[in-house]
Amino acid sequence: MHMSDALVSPAVAGVMYACSIIAVGFSVRKLKGADLNSKIPLMGVMGAFVFAAQMLNFSIPGTGSSGHLCGSMMLSALLGPWAGFLTMTAVLLIQCLLFADGGLMALGCNIWNMGFYGCFIGGYLIWRAFMSKGATKGRIIAASLIGSTVSLLLGAFSVTLETLASGITDLPFAIFVRFMLPVHLVIGLVEGAITAAVLVFVHEARPELLEGVSADASRQGMKTSSVVAILLAAALVLGGFMSHLASSNPDGLEWSVEKVTGSTEIEGDGAVEKWAAGVQEHTALLPDYAFKDSENGTSFAGIAGSVAVLAVCLLMGLAFRKRRVKPQPE
Amino acid sequence: MDSIDRAINGFRMMEDEARGEGLLHGLHPLSKFFVTVFYLVVLLSFNRYDMAGVLLMGVYPVLMFTLGDIPFKPMWRRMSLILIPVCLVGIANPFFDRSVIFPAHPAITGGMVSMATLLLKGVYAVAAAYLLMVTTPMEDFCAALRKMKVPAVLVSVIMLIHRYIIVFLEEVSRMRTAYLMRAPGQKGISFKVWGPMVGMLLLRSIDRSESVYQGMTLRGFNGDFSHVERRPFAVKNAVYVAVFVIVFLIIRYI
Numbered sequence: 001m002h003m004s005d006a007l008v009s010p011a012v013a014g015v016m017y018a019c020s021i022i023a024v025g026f027s028v029r030k031l032k033g034a035d036l037n038s039k040i041p042l043m044g045v046m047g048a049f050v051f052a053a054q055m056l057n058f059s060i061p062g063t064g065s066s067g068h069l070c071g072s073m074m075l076s077a078l079l080g081p082w083a084g085f086l087t088m089t090a091v092l093l094i095q096c097l098l099f100a101d102g103g104l105m106a107l108g109c110n111i112w113n114m115g116f117y118g119c120f121i122g123g124y125l126i127w128r129a130f131m132s133k134g135a136t137k138g139r140i141i142a143a144s145l146i147g148s149t150v151s152l153l154l155g156a157f158s159v160t161l162e163t164l165a166s167g168i169t170d171l172p173f174a175i176f177v178r179f180m181l182p183v184h185l186v187i188g189l190v191e192g193a194i195t196a197a198v199l200v201f202v203h204e205a206r207p208e209l210l211e212g213v214s215a216d217a218s219r220q221g222m223k224t225s226s227v228v229a230i231l232l233a234a235a236l237v238l239g240g241f242m243s244h245l246a247s248s249n250p251d252g253l254e255w256s257v258e259k260v261t262g263s264t265e266i267e268g269d270g271a272v273e274k275w276a277a278g279v280q281e282h283t284a285l286l287p288d289y290a291f292k293d294s295e296n297g298t299s300f301a302g303i304a305g306s307v308a309v310l311a312v313c314l315l316m317g318l319a320f321r322k323r324r325v326k327p328q329p330e
Numbered sequence: 331m332d333s334i335d336r337a338i339n340g341f342r343m344m345e346d347e348a349r350g351e352g353l354l355h356g357l358h359p360l361s362k363f364f365v366t367v368f369y370l371v372v373l374l375s376f377n378r379y380d381m382a383g384v385l386l387m388g389v390y391p392v393l394m395f396t397l398g399d400i401p402f403k404p405m406w407r408r409m410s411l412i413l414i415p416v417c418l419v420g421i422a423n424p425f426f427d428r429s430v431i432f433p434a435h436p437a438i439t440g441g442m443v444s445m446a447t448l449l450l451k452g453v454y455a456v457a458a459a460y461l462l463m464v465t466t467p468m469e470d471f472c473a474a475l476r477k478m479k480v481p482a483v484l485v486s487v488i489m490l491i492h493r494y495i496i497v498f499l500e501e502v503s504r505m506r507t508a509y510l511m512r513a514p515g516q517k518g519i520s521f522k523v524w525g526p527m528v529g530m531l532l533l534r535s536i537d538r539s540e541s542v543y544q545g546m547t548l549r550g551f552n553g554d555f556s557h558v559e560r561r562p563f564a565v566k567n568a569v570y571v572a573v574f575v576i577v578f579l580i581i582r583y584i
Contacts (some may be wrong), residue, residue, distance in 0.1 A: 002408065002415075003452070004412040004415060004416055004452055004455065004456070005373075005374060005449050005452070005454055005455035005456075005459075006374075006412075006416050006449070006451040006452035007415070007416065007419060007448075008374065009374055009479065010371050010374050015375070024481070024484065025481075028481045028483055028484070029355070031483065036483060037547075038543055040483060040486050040487060040490070040543075040551075041485045041490065041539045041540075041546060042536065042539040042543070042545040043483075043490070043495055043519050044486070044487050044489070044490020044491050044494060044542070045535050045538055045539035046535065046536075046539070047487060047490070047494075047537070047540060048490070048491045048493075048495050048497070048498045048535075049498055049531065049532060050492035051491065051495055051498065051499075051502065051534040052495065052499050052502040053498075053500035053502065053528050053532075055334045055499065055502055070412070073469065073512065078532075078536075080370035080526060086446040086483060086484055086487060087487055087491075090487040090488040090491050091466065091491060093488060094488060094491055094492060094495070095462045096459065097459060097462070097471075098340075098341060098463060098468075098492075099340065099341075099408070100342055100408035100409070100412055100456050100459065100460065101339065101460065101466060102472035103370075103412070103455050103456070104367065104370060104455075104458075104459050105367075105370045105371070105374060105455065106464075142485060153553070156434055163419060167378065168419060168420075168448060169376065169419045169422055169423060170422055170423045170425075170426035170427045170441060170444070171422040171426065172426075175422075186402065186449050192523050193521075193524075194528075197521070197524035197525035197528075197529075198525055198528045198532060200525055201526055201528075201529030201530075202529055202532060202533070205529065205534075206533060209346065209536065230421075236376065241454075282478060300572070
């Protein structure tokens with residue numbers, strides 16, 4: 001995902017350099033309070049380790065292709081997000097200068113796309129949220145998979161925005177995004193699986209090396225309730241505001257159906273289909289993502305949909321959760 | 331030769347070249363860094379259809395390669411890494427931008443020109459960064475970074491990574507060779523050993539960092555490496571910067 005210099009304009013490169021420099025400055029400030037001198041050798045050696053480990057290709061079962069380790073997530077899990085981000089910055093600088101992987105002008109973009117999201121979204125927000133109640137094999141796997149995938153998708157999305165803002169390509173935004181995101185979703189899952197395999201091994205061999213793992217949930221890490229609140233806010237923003245940007249074109253399935261039948265919706269004429277359609281008509285609160293008999297209501301439909309999905313998940317969780325066994329008085 | 335061996339060889343070649351003697355080697359790292367960044371800013375500021383201007387910007391790499399007697403071939407290998415994604419992004423331009431710029435047979439369209447300009451920019455940008463690093467040892471480059479007030483912690487980490495890259499690459503190469511000899515005919519490393527293989531390397535790395543820390547502490551490490559300025563900022567550096575800034579501005583605005 002390294003961007004080369006040719007893909008950015010000076011203005012975009014400058015803005016992204018400014019953002020990355022602020023993040024580097026903030027990380028240096030956060031680290032100054034810690035025992036920095038003892039951490040520097042570990043950061044250097046871990047940077048070289050990530051660099052070398054990324055040269056190993058791991059075969060993906062059943063596909064014939066291969067993937068490699070997610071460096072920023074791994075560094076954050078072992079060094080913490082601040083030291084991890086600085087180490088990733090150094091790795092990216094060396095990759096760009098000595099191996100032509102990326103470019104000097106695009107370095108700000110690459111630090112942001114590959115370091116910032118991996119270390120602060122994957123390694124801080126997601127990893128610490130999962131580890132706040134202690135590390136288990138399942139939590140490490142889930143955190144690595146989700147962290148790597150989310151940070152890679154955000155990075156890929158940023159690459160799209162930065163390239164388009166630079167005016168380099170004539171590719172329409174929607175096509176570019178559709179090309180980038182599915183590819184990086186798969187890469188993210190593979191990188192997450194490899195990262196999880198390594199972190200599970202570390203947890204079993206030397207659990208004290210993992211960062212952000214707490215036995216006391218109230219003291220360290222972000223609370224699960226905070227993460228839920230952030231995700232809820234993101235869902236509401238996406239549902240409420242971004243729903244206006246939703247394409248009126250048919251989705252992939254509807255497009256395929258339209259090519260075959262000439263219409264995006266297939267009218268069933270059987271008794272069962274008619275009964276089901278009748279039930280849906282009477283029960284659907286917001287048909288076609290809008291109020292009944294109204295063209296408006298897209299925002300409300302987005303927010304209502306998010307809240308409804310959340311409520312259903314919550315009810316399912318409550319219904320299926322394991323009952324806590326009350327301690328018996330001795 | 332596989333990717334790890336290629337990386338080791340490329341790294342060693344860069345190190346050897348950077349310590350050589352030539353026209354560009356004798357300049358102060360700060361002046362080379364400034365000219366490189368200025369060159370890149372001017373290069374990337376060209377309009378996507380201004381192929382003539384971008385072509386002229388080739389003056390700098392061509393001049394430096396020939397005057398500095400710098401090997402050309404290793405740079406072309408590095409190009410492949412960069413040109414593939416650039417091509418993937420640029421390949422859409424001829425399809426989406428069909429406005430005819432030059433009515434020939436076949437007609438030259440805006441998309442064709444913008445794609446060619448993009449590729450040229452990619453090639454020149456890699457050449458400029460290569461020229462900087464093939465004539466500047468990493469410790470001199472890090473000393474220049476410290477002069478530019480880059481935080482000591484970041485510069486120290488860059489120097490340590492640079493120092494240990496080759497050690498780890500060789501270790502990874504040995505591990506992979508040992509694995510492939512025991513599991514012949516495999517395309518990559520089986521998922522069953524993903525964790526133990528990299529995990530063991532990781533644990534050894536952390537143990538090694540402890541030894542490195544103790545060694546550095548015994549030698550009086552206080553959070554920053556002492557950088558010795560081997561080349562003072564002489565008049566020739568100011569001349570070099572001034573000449574190329576003027577040349578780039580002339581190409582850009584005339």
